[in-house]
Amino acid sequence: QKEVEQNSGPLSVPEGAIASLNCTYSDRGSQSFFWYRQYSGKSPELIMSIYSNGDKEDGRFTAQLNKASQYVSLLIRDSQPSDSATYLCAAEGGSQGNLIFGKGTKLSVKP
Amino acid sequence: DARVTQTPRHKVTEMGQEVTMRCQPILGHNTVFWYRQTMMQGLELLAYFRNRAPLDDSGMPKDRFSAEMPDATLATLKIQPSEPRDSAVYFCASGLVGTPGEQYFGPGTRLTVT
Numbered sequence: 001q002k003e004v005e006q007n008s009g010p011l012s013v014p015e016g017a018i019a020s021l022n023c024t025y026s027d028r029g030s031q032s033f034f035w036y037r038q039y040s041g042k043s044p045e046l047i048m049s050i051y052s053n054g055d056k057e058d059g060r061f062t063a064q065l066n067k068a069s070q071y072v073s074l075l076i077r078d079s080q081p082s083d084s085a086t087y088l089c090a091a092e093g094g095s096q097g098n099l100i101f102g103k104g105t106k107l108s109v110k111p
Numbered sequence: 112d113a114r115v116t117q118t119p120r121h122k123v124t125e126m127g128q129e130v131t132m133r134c135q136p137i138l139g140h141n142t143v144f145w146y147r148q149t150m151m152q153g154l155e156l157l158a159y160f161r162n163r164a165p166l167d168d169s170g171m172p173k174d175r176f177s178a179e180m181p182d183a184t185l186a187t188l189k190i191q192p193s194e195p196r197d198s199a200v201y202f203c204a205s206g207l208v209g210t211p212g213e214q215y216f217g218p219g220t221r222l223t224v225t
Contacts, residue, residue: 034213043216045216088154099211101153101156
C-alpha cells in the first residue's frame with residue numbers, strides 16, 4: 001500500500017514567520033511530488049511541483065525533496081494570514097499518472 | 112476562464128436512493144479523476160479515466176459505485192443504493208496525460224445521506 005504521511009497539525013505560526021510543512025512517502029519508485037493548497041470549503045489547487053532532489057523556489061514558496069530519505073517539504077517564507085489553509089502533499093502513484101495524497105497539514109498564520 | 116464544473120454542488124438524500132454526480136472537465140483535458148474527501152480518510156482516489164477509457168476504479172466499492180465517461184465533456188459518478196457512510200465531498204479533477212500531477216479540481220459535490 002503506497003502511502004504519503006503528513007502531520008495533521010494544526011501548525012500555527014505568526015505573520016512574517018517561516019512555515020515548514022513536511023511529508024514522507026513510502027514508495028521509493030515515486031519520482032514526482034506535488035503540494036496542493038486547500039482553503040476551507042474549497043477544492044485543492046496545485047501550488048508547487050518537484051521532480052529532482054534539492055530545492056525549488058517559486059516566490060515565497062520553496063519545495064525540498066530528498067529521495068534518499070523519502071522526504072518532501074514545503075517552506076513558506078514571510079507567512080501571511082492568507083496562507084492559512086490545509087496543505088496536501090502528493091506523490092505520483094504509478095505509471096498511469098494517478099496521485100497519492102496525504103491527509104494534509106492545517107496551517108494557521110496569526111496576524 | 113477554463114475550469115472544471117460539477118453538479119450538483121450539494122445533495123441531501125435518504126439511504127437507499129440513487130445519486131448521480133456530474134463533471135465537465137476542462138476542454139482539451141484527457142484525464143479525469145474522481146476523489147472522495149472525508150475528515151477521517153482525507154482525499155481518496157475512486158476512479159480515473161484517460162481518453163475516456165477507465166484506467167483504474169479499484170478505489171470504488173464496486174457493488175454500489177459506478178463511474179463512466181459517455182463523452183469527452185461529461186464524466187458521471189453514480190451511487191446506488193446510497194448509504195450514510197457515503198456522506199462526503201466528491202471532487203472531480205481533470206488534467207493532461209503529459210503532466211499527470213497537475214490536476215485541476217472542480218468545486219466538489221457535498222453529499223449527505225440520511
